[in-house]
Amino acid sequence: MIHSVSEIDKASILDDMIRYLEELEARVEELESCKNLVEYTARPRRSELEMAEKTSDNYENMKFENGKKVWIKKRKASFIYETEPELNVMVTEDVLPTDVKVSMREKEVLIEMKCAYREYILLDIMDEINNLHLDVHSVQSSSIDGILTASLKSKFRGAAVASAGMIKQALWKVGSN
Secondary structure, three states, X not given: OOOOHHHHHHHHHHHHHHHHHHHHHHHHHHHHHHHHHHHHHOOOXXXXXXXXXXXXXXXXXXXXEOOEEEEEEOOOHHHHHHHOHHHHOOOOOOOOOOXXXXXXXXXXXXXXXXXXXXXXXXXXXXXXXXXXXXXXXXXXXXXXXXXXXXXXXXEEOOOOOOOHHHHHHXXXXXXXX
């Protein structure tokens, strides 16, 4: 059977449209992952000045006990740091923020990552990728001046497919630890 030119044109137009929609879908997933990452990191933090004021020995607070006002002193900062470990982290200007880029095309995933180097970080990255049901078939990595730069090409294993946002967030956590 001989196809007319218009049928071939329609088929190529449909193919182009499908590819374009897949690219848009990947872009939407990438933007959603960035949005989720911003929402995750945008939670308010206490300022150092506020923490120092609230945890100093001179800062007193009133407490009601049996209907009477009782003055109590707040805990010292060292006690708070012991009970709230996330406040113990000091960020300096020299620390490189973790940067993760995820590109998806059908079942193929390209991950580009840049973060501070630490012992076994590449192993931790590979473990997390495995947990996301991805099989890595190509890894390029280098570590210069304490900065790990990695490029990983992988494919989804089975029917389970994680979004670009999920992959980005999981690897961001690994790189930030």
